[in-house]
Amino acid sequence: MENRVHAINIADEFAVYxxxxxxxxxxxxxxxxxxxxxxxxxxxLGKGYDRVIVILDGVKGFAGSFLDEAFAGxxxxxxxxxxxxxxxxxxxxxxxxxxxxxxxxxxxxxDAHA
Amino acid sequence: xxxxxxxxxxxxxxxxxxxxxxxxxxxxxxxxxxxxxxxVTLYKRGNTTTVWADRGGVQLPQDFCLDNNTDEVVKAISxxxxxxxxxxxxxxxxxxxxxxxWIDLASIRRISPSAALVLAAEFDRARTLAGKGLVAVDVxxxxxxxxxxxxxxxxxxxxxxxQNQPLIVAEDGLRIVRMMSGEAVEATTAGELTRVLEGMLxxxxxxxxxxxxxxxxxxxxxxxxxxEAMENARHHAYPKDxxxxxxxxxxxxxxxxxxPKAKRLTVVLYDQGISIPVSLPHWERFPSVIxxxxxxxxxxxxxxxxxxxxxxxRAAMAVSRTSTGLSYRGKGLARIEALINTCRAGRLRIFSxxxxxxxxxxxxxxxxxxxxxxxxxxxxxxxxF
Numbered sequence: 022m023e024n025r026v027h028a029i030n031i032a033d034e035f036a037v038y039x040x041x042x043x044x045x046x047x048x049x050x051x052x053x054x055x056x057x058x059x060x061x062x063x064x065x066l067g068k069g070y071d072r073v074i075v076i077l078d079g080v081k082g083f084a085g086s087f088l089d090e091a092f093a094g095x096x097x098x099x100x101x102x103x104x105x106x107x108x109x110x111x112x113x114x115x116x117x118x119x120x121x122x123x124x125x126x127x128x129x130x131x132d133a134h135a
Numbered sequence: 136x137x138x139x140x141x142x143x144x145x146x147x148x149x150x151x152x153x154x155x156x157x158x159x160x161x162x163x164x165x166x167x168x169x170x171x172x173x174x175v176t177l178y179k180r181g182n183t184t185t186v187w188a189d190r191g192g193v194q195l196p197q198d199f200c201l202d203n204n205t206d207e208v209v210k211a212i213s214x215x216x217x218x219x220x221x222x223x224x225x226x227x228x229x230x231x232x233x234x235x236x237w238i239d240l241a242s243i244r245r246i247s248p249s250a251a252l253v254l255a256a257e258f259d260r261a262r263t264l265a266g267k268g269l270v271a272v273d274v275x276x277x278x279x280x281x282x283x284x285x286x287x288x289x290x291x292x293x294x295x296x297x298q299n300q301p302l303i304v305a306e307d308g309l310r311i312v313r314m315m316s317g318e319a320v321e322a323t324t325a326g327e328l329t330r331v332l333e334g335m336l337x338x339x340x341x342x343x344x345x346x347x348x349x350x351x352x353x354x355x356x357x358x359x360x361x362x363e364a365m366e367n368a369r370h371h372a373y374p375k376d377x378x379x380x381x382x383x384x385x386x387x388x389x390x391x392x393x394x395p396k397a398k399r400l401t402v403v404l405y406d407q408g409i410s411i412p413v414s415l416p417h418w419e420r421f422p423s424v425i426x427x428x429x430x431x432x433x434x435x436x437x438x439x440x441x442x443x444x445x446x447x448x449r450a451a452m453a454v455s456r457t458s459t460g461l462s463y464r465g466k467g468l469a470r471i472e473a474l475i476n477t478c479r480a481g482r483l484r485i486f487s488x489x490x491x492x493x494x495x496x497x498x499x500x501x502x503x504x505x506x507x508x509x510x511x512x513x514x515x516x517x518x519x520f
């Protein structure tokens with residue numbers, strides 16, 4: 022049976038210009054994206070969809086701190102485990118310029134500790 | 136002897152008093168002329184006033200560029216800071232028709248975006264703290280190109296100078312983005328900077344090459360590096376409970392520029408905070424910094440000694456670059472540097488207190504000591520196209 026997918030497009034649903042790490046440092050932070058958008062969607066896994074895909078297309082660029090807090094932060098906060106990353110949660114882009122960030126997220130997730 | 140008429144006597148007394156007054160005034164004028172040396176024009180909200188100016192005004196180097204006249208420019212900036220924050224500033228003396236502490240920008244023949252930003256940031260801080268009281272001196276004597284750059288940057292607005300005369304400057308002259316400033320990590324401001332720079336490059340036909348690849352810099356990566364630099368300033372530059380030599384306003388300043396003649400794109404972010412060498416001992420990775428020096432750590436890193444600022448920045452960059460298997464924190468400096476490796480040709484320079492760190496793509500990491508502090512941290516990315 023084919024997996025049902027919930028897609029989150031950062032540019033459409035969050036910000037074209039993502040910010041830094043923490044909410045207290047300014048708008049559109051990684052913490053804000055994780056807690057307000059990503060975590061509620063991940064909590065719905067198994068209830069109508071089996072996978073979540075985060076689409077980077079349309080975003081101006083990213084600071085490493087945003088990506089670390091948004092994605093590796095999920096591991097540190099115990100929202101999902103490393104094994105589920107890449108299986109239940111995927112990061113995708115069709116924009117060649119943004120593909121470097123897909124690799125960066127993988128690196129930060131690999132280095133994260135629960 | 137003929138007796139003087141009372142009326143004549145009164146007239147003679149009055150006349151001699153008036154003549155004495157004139158002589159006293161003339162002598163006072165001569166004294167002021169001798170002490171102050173020259174007349175200058177002050178500009179304020181479209182009005183001009185002529186006053187006597189002290190010979191001791193701060194003279195700035197003709198080449199006000201941080202790339203080829205670094206030492207002289209940081210010394211001049213230090214003098215500017217001292218003048219702006221000295222007790223005997225413009226205000227009181229101007230009312231008496233003279234100024235004793237002033238800065239002569241007319242001597243500048245060439246100005247770089249980074250030097251212009253630091254200059255503007257110093258004036259912005261002084262204006263913010265003083266409320267008002269800063270005036271521009273002899274704007275009509277400023278070099279047209281320098282005046283245009285400072286006007287585009289927003290410097291003339293800080294001094295309430297109205298630019299009402301069109302300037303004749305070269306078409307291929309420096310194009311600089313209006314100065315941006317903030318306290319937080321402002322994503323939309325970083326986005327605006329990259330958008331304006333992209334527009335400038337597009338106008339010059341320099342945005343992309345035939346294959347569509349960016350000629351100067353990938354603006355997605357630039358955007359990320361600028362956010363990291365803002366975050367660095369926000370987290371480390373202005374700790375609470377710190378005594379400051381000069382008062383701070385907890386801000387960062389930023390600009391970008393395209394120089395078609397030099398085929399160079401510059402982005403620069405400056406803060407007036409404690410600097411990397413001073414914040415380094417408070418890093419959670421400071422033990423790694425010490426370990427990076429092997430058996431001979433420069434113990435002064437812990438003693439707030441500017442003599443080792445070059446070593447301190449180098450160490451901070453090296454530790455940030457080689458951090459693996461740890462959380463992301465501390466990797467910000469490495470990401471700031473990594474932008475240079477995505478350019479075809481480029482250079483990163485970090486001035487922090489009295490240290491200057493340089494990394495050129497494909498080259499070595501170099502660091503040296505400056506004659507005086509730059510008064511915070513300046514991060515400058517340059518990409519050549």
